[in-house]
Amino acid sequence: MTPRESTISSILNIKNRQYEIPRFQREYSWEKKHYKEFLEDMISNINIKEDEIEVTQYFMGTMLFVGDKDKPSKEPVYVVDGQQRLTTVTILFSAIAQIFKKLGNGVLANSIFEYIMTKNVDGEGIRVLKTVSSYPYFSFYIQSLDKGDANQPISEEEIKIKETYDFFVKNLREDNLRQLFKKTGKDFGKFSHIALLKAIRDQVLAATVIEIITEDKKEANRLFEILNSKGKGLSNIDMIKNKIFEELNTVEPADFASEKWKNINNILNCCNEGIGFATFLRHYFSSKYKSVSKANLYDKFKELIKIPEYKDFLKDLEDNAIIYKKIVSPQRQDYDNRKEYFWLVQTLDVFNKVFNIVNIRVPFLSLLEAKERDVITTRVFKNIVLYIENFHFAYTAVLSKGTNRVENHYSTFAIKLRKSRSKNETSKIVDELKRNLESLFPTYNDFQTKFVTLIFSKKDNPSNMKTKYAINRLNCYFEHSELFDERGSVEHILPENEGLSLNIGNLILLENNLNVEAGNGDYKSKKPIYSKSKYKWVNDFLANNVDWMENSVNKRAETMAQIYYEKIFGRHI
Secondary structure: OOOEEEEHHHHHOOOOOOEEOOOOOOOOOOOHHHHHHHHHHHHHOOEEEOOEEEOOOOEEEEEEEEOOOOOOOOOOEEEEEOHHHHHHHHHHHHHHHHHHHHOOOHHHHHHHHOOOEEEOOOOOEEEOEEOOOOOOHHHHHHOOOOOOOOOOOOOHHHHHHHHHHHHHHHHHOHHHHHHHHHOOOOOOOOOOHHHHHHHHHHHHHHOEEEEEEEOOOOHHHHHHHHHOOOOOOOOHHHHHHHHHHHHOOOOOOOOHHHHHHHHHHHHHOOOOOOOOHHHHHHHHHHHHOOOOOOOOHHHHHHHHOOHHHHHHHHHHHHHHHHHHHHHHOOOHHHHOOOHHHHHHHHHHHHHHHHHOOOOOHHHHHHHHHHHHHOOOOHHHHHHHHHHHHHHHHHHHHHOOOOOHHHHHHHHHHHHHHHHOOOHHHHHHHHHHHHHHHHOOOOOHHHHHHHHOOOEOOOOOOOOHHHHHHHHHHHHHHHHOOOOOOOOEEEEEOOOOOOHHHHEHHHEEEEEHHHHHHHOOOOHHHHHHHHOOOOOHHHHHHHHHOOOOOHHHHHHHHHHHHHHHHHHHOOOOO
16 A cells, blocks of 8 residues: 555546445535635646646645556446545536537547546446446436436435536636636636637646555455544544445345435435434434534444444434424425424424524434324323423523533433333423423523513514514414414514614514505504404504503513413413
8 A cells, every 4th residue: 555646647547447436435525615616726727838838736635546447357446535526527527528529629528538438348438437326317417428418416416416517517618717717817818718628627637646555445444434533534424324334235136225325315305404414313313322412423323333233223314314304394294284283393493493403303303203103192292392492482592591501401301202112101201301491491580681672673683583483472372373373474563763663562463464554654553554453462452552652662571571471481470
């Protein structure tokens, strides 16, 4: 295993062989900032010398391979470190080839494509870079000169590949490319579009790397871990994937590990929220095994999950990914549009969009799983969910307390709940959680002090979301309803301006159409409009307030805090 200096040209100029990205490798994950920087780096390193374009040395880092590309063999050369860079180079060359082709220069197009497609001894085409995770999109679109109508990308990885390709194609068009060269401050104006494309090609091919090759295929996984275990390179997720794939290495008749891993990714990526695999895995782990941080997830995985358990671990991970998606991206159809669960969808939405609390997903993973196993009654389930919602409104939203103190409580609760085998046992576990949270529940004085400072402005304001939530929740109390009325919006009783007009004591919920009609008028002009409202809260306000002055705002805010604490929280003052 001797390091040697090499170039991209010599690496891609592989004969009768191909590079293969191992199953355990991470998927293509470069973001726009990465491939944009890559293209700009290539261009900035191109010089002009004696009226000729000249490429310079550019160091592209270390690449690690398993195999020997210099020896004839039917076995592929495995890419252990360097996948992201080689994939990006392949995408870039595919884009350049496509531009050459459109410019009518088939010779240049075919020439650069030799770094994407090679031939075996029988003259059959071989893709220089073989990947499993993005097959068939990468193989039949990026690695094809005659692209035709490609299938649309499906997975997150395929989408990233297409975005990278589209970015390169767009920026390699003559106008855009000349702008990029102009930014270098060098006079490339006299060179043709084709000359500039060739310059990029040559600059990439001339880029140097430190190439490390070992022939021991069994060392691939070990080297993979060593190279990336020192706080840089791969994430804990990649390390865990590597470990699982190393042990579950049977690929015939089906690659169980690969299929499960891909399916979990697809479940997590099928909603707009873009659920991160790493966050999901940490929350799952904390809900079933032990509370873990991002930093020690891999170590705890190795410690607590034994090799014979890997298959069951992946199966359970897949099941929990389905539950996790329901937590992060709740939909009424998750519960067959049954009205008795609309409140739950609303609550989950509140946690995600209003409170913005992610560690709440730990207890909810176990709660929803317990509901599926029928070891928790509907009453107990609803009671604890709403209790947690009220707790976090008071503790997190109003008092702005961090959630670190509750993380261990949630993990302990979730782990115990996973082990529950009866509704009676579950009730005791739920009661224990409530006792633990009770010690942190704000007193009335603390709650009121912060509650009366809540404001709502039509301009962006950090307080807006939680204040709107409070107004909706108060309206629900007066309407004897558990669901927010989507027809309502926050109304400033005194016209909105600075000062107390923004305070929660000056706010009420009013039907959208009436809110528009009321506009910025004074209270006297608004009263006839308010009288059209179907909301009991509005009608009660009218009945109790002949006039409305700024000096009444604070008193009403205090009254609202009291109603919230006593009636909504159900707590004694």
